[in-house]
Amino acid sequence: MKIVNRHLQFPKANLVEANGYGYIHVAAEFEKPRGPFPRNTARKRKVLIQAKEIADRLQELPEIRNVHLFEALLIPPGRGKLLKQRQGNVHLAQFDVVVLIETYAQEMSQQVQAHAYFQELLLLLTEQSHFVHKVAAANARKIAEVDKSRQGVFLFNYFYADDVNDLLPVWEYTAGWFTVKTGLDNSTLLLPAEGEASQYGLINHCRWDHLSDIVPDLLFRPTFRSYVLDNFEINGIAAMPVLYKLFR
Numbered sequence: 001m002k003i004v005n006r007h008l009q010f011p012k013a014n015l016v017e018a019n020g021y022g023y024i025h026v027a028a029e030f031e032k033p034r035g036p037f038p039r040n041t042a043r044k045r046k047v048l049i050q051a052k053e054i055a056d057r058l059q060e061l062p063e064i065r066n067v068h069l070f071e072a073l074l075i076p077p078g079r080g081k082l083l084k085q086r087q088g089n090v091h092l093a094q095f096d097v098v099v100l101i102e103t104y105a106q107e108m109s110q111q112v113q114a115h116a117y118f119q120e121l122l123l124l125l126t127e128q129s130h131f132v133h134k135v136a137a138a139n140a141r142k143i144a145e146v147d148k149s150r151q152g153v154f155l156f157n158y159f160y161a162d163d164v165n166d167l168l169p170v171w172e173y174t175a176g177w178f179t180v181k182t183g184l185d186n187s188t189l190l191l192p193a194e195g196e197a198s199q200y201g202l203i204n205h206c207r208w209d210h211l212s213d214i215v216p217d218l219l220f221r222p223t224f225r226s227y228v229l230d231n232f233e234i235n236g237i238a239a240m241p242v243l244y245k246l247f248r
């Protein structure tokens with residue numbers, strides 16, 4: 001791992017033992033955003049209602065711990081020069097709908113994906129959107145479990161890397177900035193399962209209470225650029241964050 005701006009030293013985030021759950025992350029792009037804000041057309045609302053009904057049925061399966069449906073609040077338009085230079089290597093994440101399925105064990109993900117309810121959900125999202133990304137994953141690192149029992153501002157941060165082996169150490173190095181500057185006290189980092197064809201080497205998932213807890217720090221704190229983004233860039237890593245809320 002290469003490090004720049006070593007004089008900026010933030011304490012490492014306190015990590016706890018990763019959980020043994022399995023994850024199925026399904027992300028879909030329905031409407032191209034206008035600037036940073038996603039569009040909410042009547043067609044998309046109808047699909048979200050249908051997806052929620054299927055998700056509620058999935059929730060009843062014995063293998064499943066939780067199913068949650070998210071809709072985008074904010075999709076940042078600028079993703080940095082690295083992604084422009086790597087255009088064609090990775091899909092630019094602008095997902096306005098996400099379904100996150102948690103299974104009680106990683107090996108259960110495959111049988112859930114074979115179930116008729118999941119296939120119905122995947123078909124709905126595929127037919128109604130213009131791009132779908134699906135990946136089975138495991139929890140690679142954890143600050144704490146993400147509380148999805150109540151509304152909030154949820155991040156899914158999609159990471160591209162020239163060398164995926166750099167992702168975990170760079171994420172660990174920069175995570176302390178978020179705990180110090182934004183008060184972040186939760187995060188479950190999703191690592192694609194072996195053999196999965198994922199566009200993204202990692203997907204970070206976490207939560208804040210309000211947009212004001214995170215957005216001003218990303219826009220106005222100089223150390224976000226010098227400590228976080230510059231260390232991503234020097235290691236050939238690009239982050240594509242999208243902020244969401246729960247769809248009820």
